Amino acid sequence: MEPTPINLNNRRILLGITGGIAAYKAAELTRRFQDQGADVRIIMTRSATEFITPLTMQALSKHPVHLDLLNPDTESVMGHIELARWADLILIAPASANFLARFASGHGDDLLTTVCLAAECPVAIAPAMNQAMWSKAATQSNRSTLLSRGAHILGPDEGLQACGETGAGRLMAVDDLVLRASALFSTGALQGKTVVITAGPTREAIDPVRYISNHSSGKQGYALAAAASDAGAHVILISGPTHLAVPDRVTAINVVSALDMHEAVQSVIDQADIFIGVAAVADYRPTIAANQKIKKNQDGQRSLTLEFIENPDIIKAVAQRPDRPFTVGFAAETEHLETHAKQKLVNKQLDLVVANNVANTDIGFNADDNAITVVYHDGSRVLPMMSKRALSERLVEIIAQRLSST
Ligand SMILES: Cc1cc2nc3c(=O)[nH]c(=O)nc-3n(C[C@H](O)[C@H](O)[C@H](O)COP(=O)(O)O)c2cc1C
Incomplete structure (x- = not known):
């Protein structure tokens, strides 16, 4: 039996999807969060929409997908500050190298980075990229910066990648992402133990x-x-x-x-x-x-048992x-x-x-x-x-x- 994630009833998860091959896994992730009772809303970067359609994510999440920062219509319904306030947890999965860099530098020039900047709730980031991109000093330094500012970095996993290479950079397995993200809601999985x-x-x-x-x-x-x-x-x-x-x-x-x-x-x-x-x-x-150091060749012995x-x-x-x-x-x-x-x-x-x-x-x-x-x-x-x-x-x-x- 797999370990069951913490119940997510009434939990609000804002899922940020960025432009990477693993974007299609955000569809399954959305379903799995909903299975645990969570309300999931979606922000997609423009690049992400090249990998999976907003229509798919809208149908799965049962809410309009948020794409733009500067949109008078959405701003009057649920703008960036409301979205940030709405969320109990923001999870960016998959998170591109580009997103890590922009969030680490404090950019606020698209909806996702701006919502992350405005957020008071925990922000979890699940990077997914080619292993060389992940191991680059710039990416690792962005990871460290984000960690030091309190972001939760989930993964990446190791293994065979879409590009044919093997190494660290795969999106953390969806099951594990659900477990890790849901654990962030607890006061501490072992509190009081x-x-x-x-x-x-x-x-x-x-x-x-x-x-x-x-x-x-x-x-x-x-x-x-x-x-x-x-x-x-x-x-x-x-x-x-x-x-x-x-x-x-x-x-x-x-x-x-x-x-x-x-x-x-x-x-x-x-x-x-x-x-x-x-x-x-x-x-x-x-x-x-022995109470005293055992001496070599004691009594002429050549072996010791x-x-x-x-x-x-x-x-x-x-x-x-x-x-x-x-x-x-x-x-x-x-x-x-x-x-x-x-x-x-x-x-x-x-x-x-x-x-x-x-x-x-x-x-x-x-x-x-x-x-x-x-x-x-x-x-x-x-x-x-x-x-x-x-x-x-x-x-x-x-x-x-x-x-x-x-
Ligand atoms: C086919 C293809 C696959 C890509 N896969 C990834 C990926 O898995 N991870 C990543 O960090 N960037 C990947 N990129 C590059 C990003 O799409 C690019 O950096 C983009 O600007 C990211 O934008 P965003 O961070 O605003 O979503 C890929 C690009 C292409 C063309």
Whole structure:
């Protein structure tokens, strides 16, 4: 089952369409918003009308399409200021590179930019363009400017483009746009919730100077902590050793070993509405950690045997509590992603498992990007490669949706 977007009854969405190949997707987007109960009105740039007709958008939205700034007729009915006041959310989808540039520079020479300038409501922008256009310094700088001024930038997605090239620049999938846009209406998808997240690796001592660990950087767990905090949650981050800065407003508990982490989780889990186990916890630890540094060739020995003992299964212990929080596990796999994730979901009685392929060095452990498959009891969902931060935002929305439907 797909996560259901927040109900949009009585919500007013002003959809701005600019001139790009993806303009045809605005038709489907309009329908999907209406399915959720939203009232949708349309502004099209002149270029957009070359890609999809105003008649189509008028028929779908059931309202006249707004095209011109300097039109005495429309100005007396619903002019630019009224349109800006009417909207609960302005979403520009698709947003052209040209629109980003003009909005970032504060232009007000057509209806769409003028309404955006006049708006007091949130403005969300879903860019769509050729990957080279998206990666150009000018476009990236416009994106940063708009972000810094409070605009919400949704996407773009990666993949095959209409021009035949592959890369970042596709319009975010319509389903995800509806989810992300509807989340902007909430006070915060996780407002009032307490989320406990584990992150990073653990270190299992062999002696006072040596340990066994793994390649987890903690980036995914920290990104998730930031996204959950941004969504209004009180976040407790229980982290193994990493070099990362603790995100704003997040309470950090630093630990070293799996046993420490287990203990720290147990000490706060009573407070949790949601538990997300992202840490790469060592399954085993040396049975005995030597008190003194183990010397080379001690007693002439040429080999050294260490004995290991199983560590507590932190997430399973959380899931088995009678008053368990909504419990999310991560599965770092190198093959058969979905099958292994499903097994973990069932065996550990979790509510949701996020599987990522650590065999691919572009994503997973140390990388800045990730691509995941989210598996729950009645379905699954693939989130394509994107930054760990963007991925975390989408994951938080999915978790919030599923939590509210349990
Ligand atoms: C066939 C065709 C496809 C285009 N596709 C895109 C696109 O996907 N994204 C984009 O930013 N610009 C695209 N452009 C360029 C824009 O249409 C152009 O920059 C235009 O001035 C945008 O105007 P607007 O931002 O006022 O809508 C395309 C142009 C053509 C001719």
